[in-house]
Amino acid sequence: MKDIKDYIEIYKKGLLENIIPFWIKNCVDGEDGGFTFCLDRDGTVIDTDKGVWQTGRFTWMLGTLYNEVEQNPEWLRLAKHGVDFLDKYCYDTDGEMFFIVNKKGEPVRKRRYVYSESFAAIAYAAYYKATGDEVYADKARKAFDTYFLYNNTPDLIAPKFTEHRQTRGMGTPMIGIVTAQELRKNLKDESYTVYIDNWIAEIKKYFINDEFKAVMETVGLEGEFLDHFDGRMLNPGHAIEGAWFVLQEAKYRDNDPELIKMGTKMLDWMWEIGWDKEYGGILYFRDVKGLPVQEYWQDMKFWWPQNETIIATLMAYELTGDEKYMKMHEQIHDWTFKHFPDEKYGEWYGYLHRDGRISTTLKGNIWKGPFHIPRMYLMAWQSLELIQKNSL
């Protein structure tokens, strides 16, 4: 087993010398603004379209690095480059945001839901914290309000299914929690706590399923189990990400024992379901009854479920001191670092087969950008520093 110091070194160095430089070198569009995240293995841009999710997320990451690591002016300049692009090109006339814009910033695609807004909200909030410019605090609040409004007004987001299959998804409360946490932290505004309370209560009431010992991904409006492909399908990486959002709240509330219990239960259950006992790593989808899953990539290993599990296991250890979480961290760390990093060109592959073989060499696209990976490096580094401090 590695020493805590070794882990800190891996995460810190990886973040500052590999991941962040890879993206800064390859994705900044100095010509038309914003970022081009669709990159081949060596960083070559292979699609000039600009994903709005990733634009908000990278801008958040840059602002957060500036706020929490070091006041590096390049990071602040690039965060400005990001918020400017969001402001100028990513809003539709109805106040909703787009999903994809082209190189020049013209809208290419809009989707029914409002996750672009949640990622813009955290980008603005981090940029406000970095600059103190109130304009960005307002923009952050406004984007958050849109996220809340659309998710809490029936039919404002056109439902995917008819009235005969009304569903409730884990995504809304989960992303809601972390968005509100970011705004509370960077805007120093306690009024976001009530949203967090409500979303945590929603997860507890509807998604935590004691019978199956699972965090459900999609349920009926009243939390009913839907015995169909969609209702049975679990997303372990997603639920484990939700687990650390809850643990992060426990930490904020002076290690609230109820929230620690809830977060570790979510992690324990979904590790049991998602950890691949044959090949290692966290699988993409599982069926709650062990039946076949309809989605084609169900047994692949994507980068982000591994990232979220690394964060969650460390946070669980930090909060409980239970050695099993340190062992789980070691297990997921070792599998992940053995298979994902690209030793030749830097950064990580995103899409592996179940056994760890590379499925595609893509470094970035509409879904994979500088978010889950650098957030993991930063949070694991921060978590381990705290663990080290507490153990002295």
Added chain:
Amino acid sequence: MKDIKDYIEIYKKGLLENIIPFWIKNCVDGEDGGFTFCLDRDGTVIDTDKGVWQTGRFTWMLGTLYNEVEQNPEWLRLAKHGVDFLDKYCYDTDGEMFFIVNKKGEPVRKRRYVYSESFAAIAYAAYYKATGDEVYADKARKAFDTYFLYNNTPDLIAPKFTEHRQTRGMGTPMIGIVTAQELRKNLKDESYTVYIDNWIAEIKKYFINDEFKAVMETVGLEGEFLDHFDGRMLNPGHAIEGAWFVLQEAKYRDNDPELIKMGTKMLDWMWEIGWDKEYGGILYFRDVKGLPVQEYWQDMKFWWPQNETIIATLMAYELTGDEKYMKMHEQIHDWTFKHFPDEKYGEWYGYLHRDGRISTTLKGNIWKGPFHIPRMYLMAWQSLELIQKNSL
């Protein structure tokens, strides 16, 4: 190499003793009507939702077996079971059809596009041919008209992208051709030929790309190459299916040499791009420039691209007598029959990894039902009988 007789035996026996009995035994809902296609490996229903595509397709298959193989009353009774369900539950009040209904026939999901209508059209046409009941000829025409109207009226199908990325997809002309061919045949109505002419001209003008030697899947409105993930992505199985629709038209037109040339060119190009030289079988997606593909299942082997390639290679041999197509048939036949059939429970697996390992044991779902597989068995059997006859 197998003798033609052996191949005929495999396809005929497989169709009548394995594939069709598997579905008739497991998917007929005697309680609420229609069919439940979501089956586990052993035929157990694991989701009671009813896909409208598959309902139309299986109904077409049953009617076609009755019309072209044998006047088996069970097939006719089940075709009636299918058209009745389509009539009773699968139409929205605006005349469009749903995508999924639940066990009782209540609508669960509707989608933007109108492929349900194309599959209903061929189902009604085959049932009309089997019964002579004019009501079904009318229903077939009406469903075809809806397909045509929605695909030829700007914005009647809500576009996926904005005005800054207007696209044209291969799916519309391709499915249009085979739908019109079925109606022409079963309704004995030559007026469908003009639609076929136009759709073939559309494929020739916009999708056949001589520079890349590829059949494009998505192009700009004027056929422009879109140098983005979507625009570069090729779907070899889909294009090869399109190739045999064109060859089928050549056959109908007394072996029209221009159409034979077009269809074999499409097949040749897309075999070259889609055949996996390392593991065998037809890959799901390829990038026209050899760049990474964004879709996660790009290197998997699905059942239907293999089915369509088996049909296309035989039809190309039938029309040209070129031995290379018989060799290609043998190659795809051997790989497919080695990996897909389930020797224990019958029928085929649908989803294999690139190297032929099984990804999931699912026999049916919203996408996989009794269509590509039995159509292949039937058409390969028919094609080989003709080849045998011609060689005597």
